[in-house]
Amino acid sequence: MNSGGRPAGQFVYQGRSHxxxxxxxxxxxxxxxYRRWDSGQSLPFLFLTSRYFFMDYGLYGLAPPPSNYVWVRYGPDLLLVSRRTGRIRQVIYGAFY
Structure with a gap:
């Protein structure tokens, strides 16, 4: 188990383990x-470029981002971020290894 209470090599999204x-x-x-981001914080616009966008969300059971939002990879984590404001709506910790 990792520090998040889930088996190593897995992440939790919408109550399910992936x-x-x-x-x-x-x-x-x-x-x-690395910095641990939380919902409600603002991600610097430096990270709102295609270099950090994660577009393969469907392959991993993630919902498509709502209009004007994008999934952003930040180290091992995935952030659902507003393209207009940089505000973080959701964080999936440990999505990558």
Whole structure:
């Protein structure tokens, strides 16, 4: 089990456990490192570019983002973020390994 109370290599989305996504190594921009984001916070617009967008959400059982929202990868986590404001609507911790 990991610190989130779920088996290692899995993440929880909408109350269901999913296999963690094996993605390429994540490269933070210069001066950045891991930060645990929470719903309601604002992600800097630096991360609202296609380099950080996660478009394969359907392959992993994730819902399509609502209009004007996008799934953004931030290290091991997935964030559902408003394209207009950068406000984080939802966070999936440990979605990637």
């Amino acid at each position: 296999q963690a996504i094996r993605g390429p190594a994540f490269s933070y921009p210069s001066g950045w490192g």
